[in-house]
Amino acid sequence: MRRAALAGAFLAAVVGALWLARRLQAAEQPIAFNHKKHIGAGLECGVCHEGIAEGRVHAQFPRTEVCMTCHSSEDNPKTQAIRDYAAQKREIPWQRVYSVPKHVYFSHExxxxxxxxxxxxxxxxxxxxxTPVAYQAVPIKMARCIACHQSRGVTRDCLACHR
Ligand code: HEC
Ligand code: HEC
Ligand code: HEC
Ligand code: HEC
Ligand code: HEC
Structure with missing residues (x-):
């Protein structure tokens, strides 16, 4: 009995620590942005991530002006923050979740x-x-980049990715 209770307490502590570790790593986005609603409304990724549509290296975060094309003249409290940023001529401080270290080169194009x-x-x-993106759904790992490159016959030369 005692042993089972101890094991239970230990398990709870481990689960709690893992949960906390994830919370501490999780990014907090400034606005509760909902991809499902916007993509469901028929919007292409490139409407907001303009780099993708324009063939740039970076996908980029949306400019406040892009959000304003649809949310400038409504009185929905859920979108008020967008109008506040726009009135101050500020970009919304979106937190980046996906990134490679400085020594790695990656291109969306x-x-x-x-x-x-x-x-x-x-x-x-x-x-x-x-819900807003808080952590990497697919973790960025060198092994993953290389596994795909191998399966598709793309270069695995260190200097292709490390420049
Ligand atoms: C092409 C039009 C369009 C653009 C551009 C657009 N939205 Fe929306 N947005 C919508 C529609 C449609 C809804 C859903 C309205 C509803 O369900 O009542 C919505 C709803 C929302 C909501 C409320 C979410 C909720 O749960 O009800 C937020 C917050 C929001 N948008 C933020 C943004 C932000 C931030 C941007 C810029 C990155 C943006 N939108 C760009 C059309 C747009
Ligand atoms: C082969 C993997 C891969 C694919 C496919 C991919 N991405 Fe990415 N994405 C990444 C990586 C890696 C980063 C981090 C890049 C960096 O740090 O420069 C990233 C970063 C981002 C970012 C953060 C901002 C930025 O520009 O770095 C956004 C937004 C994004 N991707 C959107 C998209 C969209 C939209 C698509 C599809 C049109 C897409 N990605 C396809 C791997 C991918
Ligand atoms: C209406 C605008 C809008 C559309 C359309 C949109 N996004 Fe986003 N995206 C955002 C905003 C705003 C953020 C930052 C807030 C968040 O994380 O939810 C974001 C964040 C992301 C990120 C996380 C980047 C990072 O490093 O934090 C990825 C990945 C991404 N979007 C992919 C996509 C893909 C793939 C599509 C199309 C299938 C898409 N988005 C369509 C507005 C949009
Ligand atoms: C799901 C498959 C896939 C994944 C995952 C992937 N790549 Fe690639 N990558 C490709 C393909 C396919 C090409 C070749 C595109 C072309 O024809 O130019 C490529 C090309 C490249 C190139 C250009 C290579 C050259 O010949 O100069 C670089 C650099 C690169 N990838 C870096 C990365 C990095 C860094 C990651 C991980 C963060 C990654 N890739 C993940 C499929 C992938
Ligand atoms: C297809 C792209 C790609 C190729 C090829 C590649 N790397 Fe990487 N490498 C990455 C990415 C992405 C990261 C950062 C993510 C990570 O640490 O897993 C990384 C990280 C690293 C790190 C840092 C690890 C750490 O723990 O900080 C070293 C060292 C490294 N690579 C060495 C190499 C060497 C040596 C080669 C050639 C044998 C090589 N890489 C080939 C993409 C690549």
Whole structure:
């Protein structure tokens, strides 16, 4: 009995620590943005992540002006913060969740534009994401980059990614 209770307490402590570790790592977005609603409304990723549509290296976060094209003249309290940022001529301080270290080169143009990979391969199914992005649905790991490059016959030369 005692032993079972102790084991239970230990398990609870481990689960609690894991939960806390994830909370501490989780990014807090400034506005409760909902991908599911916007993608469900028929919006393409590139409307907001303009780099994708324009074939740039970075996908980029949306400019306040883009949000304002639909949310400038309504009185929904859930979107008031957008109008506040716009009135102050400020960009919304979106927190970056996906990034590679400085010594790594990654290009969206190469993977989305040329290789025609689906965003979901590296970011999970955003069309089902109803809460702001807080952690990497698909972790960025060198082993993953290399596994895909190997399976598709793409370079695994260190200097292709480390420049
Ligand atoms: C092309 C039009 C369009 C653009 C651009 C757009 N939205 Fe929306 N937004 C909508 C629609 C449609 C809804 C859903 C309205 C509803 O359900 O009542 C919505 C709802 C919202 C809501 C309320 C969410 C909720 O749970 O009800 C927020 C917050 C929001 N948008 C933020 C943003 C932000 C931030 C941007 C810029 C990154 C943005 N929107 C860009 C059309 C747009
Ligand atoms: C092969 C994997 C891969 C695919 C496919 C991919 N991404 Fe990314 N994405 C990444 C990586 C890696 C980063 C971090 C890049 C960095 O730090 O420069 C990233 C970063 C981002 C960011 C953060 C801002 C930025 O520009 O770095 C956004 C937004 C994003 N991706 C959106 C998209 C969208 C939208 C698509 C599909 C049109 C897509 N990604 C397809 C791997 C991918
Ligand atoms: C209406 C605007 C809008 C559309 C359309 C949109 N996004 Fe986003 N996206 C955002 C905003 C705002 C954020 C930052 C807030 C958040 O994390 O939810 C974001 C964040 C992301 C991130 C996290 C980037 C990081 O490093 O934090 C990814 C990945 C992403 N979007 C992928 C996509 C994909 C894939 C699509 C299309 C299937 C898409 N988005 C469509 C506005 C949009
Ligand atoms: C799901 C598959 C996949 C994943 C995951 C992936 N790549 Fe790629 N990558 C490709 C393909 C396919 C190409 C070739 C595109 C082309 O034809 O230019 C490519 C090309 C590249 C190139 C250009 C190579 C050259 O010949 O100069 C670099 C750099 C690169 N990837 C870096 C990365 C990094 C860094 C990651 C991980 C963060 C990554 N890739 C993850 C599929 C992938
Ligand atoms: C296809 C892209 C790609 C190739 C090829 C690649 N790397 Fe990496 N590498 C990455 C990415 C992305 C990271 C950062 C993510 C991580 O640490 O897993 C990284 C991280 C690293 C790190 C830092 C690890 C750490 O713990 O901080 C070292 C060291 C490294 N790579 C060495 C190499 C060497 C040596 C080669 C050649 C044998 C190589 N890489 C080939 C993408 C690549």
């Amino acid at each position: 190469r993977h989305v534009g040329i290789a025609q990979l689906d965003c979901a391969v590296c970011h999970g199914d955003m069309a089902e994401k109803a």
